[in-house]
Amino acid sequence: MFIESPRYTERFGCVRMNQVQRVIALDSGVKSELPPQGAMGVMKIDEETIKHFEDRMAIVIPVKDEKLKLFEGVVSGVPHDCLVIVVSNSQIEKIDRFRMEGDALNQLCRFTFRDALIAHQKDPAIAEAAMEAGYNDLLGEDGLVRDGKSEAMIIGLLMAKAAGKDYVGFIDADNYFPGSVLEYVRNYAAGFSLAQSPYSMVRILWVYKPKISGGLYFKKWGRVSEITNKHLNELISSKTGFETEVVRTGNAGEHAMSMKLADVLPYASGYAVEPQELVSIFEDFGGILPCKDLKVMEQGVDIFQIETRNPHLHEEKGDEHLQEMLLSAMGIIYHSPLSDKEAKRAVLAELVNQGILKEGEEPPPIHINAPPKKVNTSKFINTIQRDFDKYHILR
């Protein structure tokens, strides 16, 4: 593929946050009579490099009662060398949708000679492993893993770790275009290939998110994203003293991390998880608050934001969740120790203005799951690995 080189990098503390890089072309062929990498601001990421990273990457697909056709399509788009890990919170009673997902995954994997892992979020064995590891944050009052995509992501990344993967990427299961999924994963690989530090993150910016209303309207920015990005940028600006627009992927559901970075980040519940990852990186390694990890400080954190070639067309779930999404994202910023009086006031004004909070109200605090590093993950992994076969689709 061809991708723009990073045109500008905002640096704060040891964080290197790169401006958006556009994908120029999906394929770059095998011919070698090309000028050296990076000429004219465009880089060729060759197939070998992409495959090198795909082989070390797990793709976690959180599922909750998605249409099977979409789920199948998404899996069929994940590059072969990646390990697919499905964490499902789908219905089991009456119609066993979890079983249907397993069947579909099994069929696809058998035909394409690949392995995959699948686990149910409410599997008591997973809850037990979490408990043994002291990962009580993950557990609800019923002793099982809590509902939510964030918790599914954590289970997925722990399984990726158990499987020995160095990178973990997340892909939503409601995508209509397998070709888009293929691009996202290749973009992850491209981003990781550009990283200087073993602590790296790649976040996907959709070039368009088409809306269906009469015809198709190719929307560039969602309202929630726009607001989230604005306030995340202000959080940075207020510390550096220079206004910035560098953050464009505050709500990026499609993102990937090196396992080393994934290990040291906390994970907020619900819709807050994606913006909170960024806020946590700014808090922990941005040089303003005391640093939490000297090893990371030494190597730095590389964040890449990659704009796709494919539009993102996914299942429309209605607009009810938009307010909830915005409240979560704003809550993360509001409660961050980086947030000064001015930033807090701006957040509150935004939420009142949007009719989400009343004058005088505050965003409720958000449940945060500790970084995997803080708990005894090796215990979790040992427990999982003990009957790892159970989660293999081709057992």
Next chain:
Amino acid sequence: MFIESPRYTERFGCVRMNQVQRVIALDSGVKSELPPQGAMGVMKIDEETIKHFEDRMAIVIPVKDEKLKLFEGVVSGVPHDCLVIVVSNSQIEKIDRFRMEGDALNQLCRFTFRDALIAHQKDPAIAEAAMEAGYNDLLGEDGLVRDGKSEAMIIGLLMAKAAGKDYVGFIDADNYFPGSVLEYVRNYAAGFSLAQSPYSMVRILWVYKPKISGGLYFKKWGRVSEITNKHLNELISSKTGFETEVVRTGNAGEHAMSMKLADVLPYASGYAVEPQELVSIFEDFGGILPCKDLKVMEQGVDIFQIETRNPHLHEEKGDEHLQEMLLSAMGIIYHSPLSDKEAKRAVLAELVNQGILKEGEEPPPIHINAPPKKVNTSKFINTIQRDFDKYHILR
């Protein structure tokens, strides 16, 4: 990629028409611990094979006043090693859209270090080259090349020949998803890699063609396609005595041919071109009518129909052309020497039933451009090659 092996092949004369083969997964990685090819009815087409064919392939993109964003997206999805050939019939006067297309193509090509060819369908130099070659079929009363996608395709394939390519594929310029374009071309390569004969054709069947009406509805079959395929199948059945459903891609705009096959086929004007290619293959090499080319008879003709993983989402142009499309396709079948009394009656009944013809009317005959082989293409190619530089985007 992983693709189903052909499950069944209909043979008539020297034509081997394969049943639809589904793409199972878009990528097949570089790991080699796979069972030998073809096990379990699924084949792995490796990257090396795909690149081998892409390098020998030109992709012709006929354009007529398409949105530039779509055109750019389509080009960005064509694999790098393919030669892109744009044949435009876009507006030149007032707003010079042809120039805008050239500019967009130039920009993309400069950034990705690739070459491309672009020509205007009404370029007098092209008409002159056609005239010198005795390709008067191509010319209209004004002495320029006639309007129509079919004529654009012929110019494209002659330019591909002039550029020394062995394969030529066609891609419509109105596709919303670069990732789908990438898949189509890779499917072409996969098909050619399975061919036994140097005379081969690959036709794309879209897994879904989503309709926008309120939400998205994933339509599998268009009405015109369904009818065209039915009558094409009846044309075969009436000769073999065995009913068949093998033809599923009668109207496939996305298709590709080996240059050797492209050379010996005639090309109907307008919407008739795609079904007519199949009918011509049946006529010329199906063993019923006298064979027109002994070399082809010896080697046979391989036709592959490949069902994509990606849905096909393209610019909606309204329904007015559907009747015209059906009339063209039915006209080709009606006027074919393969069509017996029964087949003709069925076609007429269909057209009356659809309200396209009245009782007693016949479909009008369709303009057919002679096979490139019949004219002095080397003269055409020499003329084109003399100032080939003019058509190169990076001149």
